Amino acid sequence: MHAKILIIGACGQIGTELTKQLRKQYGTDAVIASDVRKGSAEFVNSGPFEVVNALDFNQIETIVEQYNIEEVYLMAALLSATAEKNPAFAWDLNMNSLFHVLNLAKAGKIKKIFWPSSIAVFGPTTPKENTPQYTIMEPSTVYGISKQSGERWCEYYHNIFGVDIRSIRYPGLISWSTPPGGGTTDYAVDIYHKALNDGKYECFLSEETKLPMMYMDDAIRATISIMEAPAENIKIRSSYNLAGISFTPDEIAAEIKKHIPEFTISYEPDFRQKIADSWPSSIDDAEAREDWDWKHNFDLESMTKDMLEHLRELGN
C-alpha cells in the first residue's frame, strides 16, 4: 500500500481533482481528504474525510498521528483577487499553514510535502515572455508576496533541515468539475459556463491580456509526477516554473465560437486587470522538463473541446 497521504484544502478547485486522482492511483483509504468545512456529500462520503483548519497546528498534527500520514499536499490558500481584499488573513493563511507542515516535517512527523506556488511570484519588472526559472521577482500582489516568501522558506527548510518539499508555480488552472474561487485567471473557467448557459460573457480582463494557463488534467499529472520523482531529481526546492498554454480572452473566445457560433464576448476590466498586467504572458519551464520529465498534453483546442463536452454532460 502507498504511504498515507493527507490533503489539506481538499474541497477546492485543485484539491478535489487531486483527491480523486490520488485515490484512483493509490487506493481510497490511502488518501485522507480534509478541509476547513465539509464539501458536497458526494465528495465527503467518497473516502476518509476530516474537518481540519489549516491554521491550527494541533489539528493537523492530530490527524497526521491518527492516520500515520507520511505525505501532505497543502492546497489551502487565498488566491490573488481575494487576497487583495483581505491582505492580513491572506498572509496569515498562506504563510502559517505552510509553517505548520514544514515544522511537522522538520520534527520528523511527515516525510514529504507538496506545496503549490504560482506565476504570481513574478511581478511587473519580470521579463514577460518566456519568463525563466531564475529572474527578477518583485511581486506586487499580497498573494504573490506570500507565495514568494513561501518559496524562500521551502528552500530554507530543505537546505537547513533536510525537509523533502516539492513545489510547482501553477499557471491559471482550467477545470470543469469544481469551480475556482478568488483568482485572476478564473475568467477562463467562467467563460465556458457562460458560453453554454447564456451565449455571452462579460470579461473582467481586457481582450489582449495574455496569461499562462493549464488544463487541470495536466496540472494534476504534474503534481503527482513531481511527488513521485526520485528525490535526487528534484534540484529546485523553492518551486518549479510550469508551462502549459498561453492565451488572451480574445483567443479563448474565438476557440469557443468554433463550437458555439452565436457566442459573444464583451470587456469590462476591473481591479483584476492590474494584477494580470503584473504577471508573465508565457513561462519557460525547461528545468521541470529536464529534471522530472514534465510535458504538457493539452492545448487551447483540445482543452476547449474537452471542457465543453464535460460541461454539456453535466447539463450546462
Ligand code: AKB
Ligand atoms: C490566481 O489567479 O490567483 C491563481 C494563480 C495564477 O495562482 N489562479
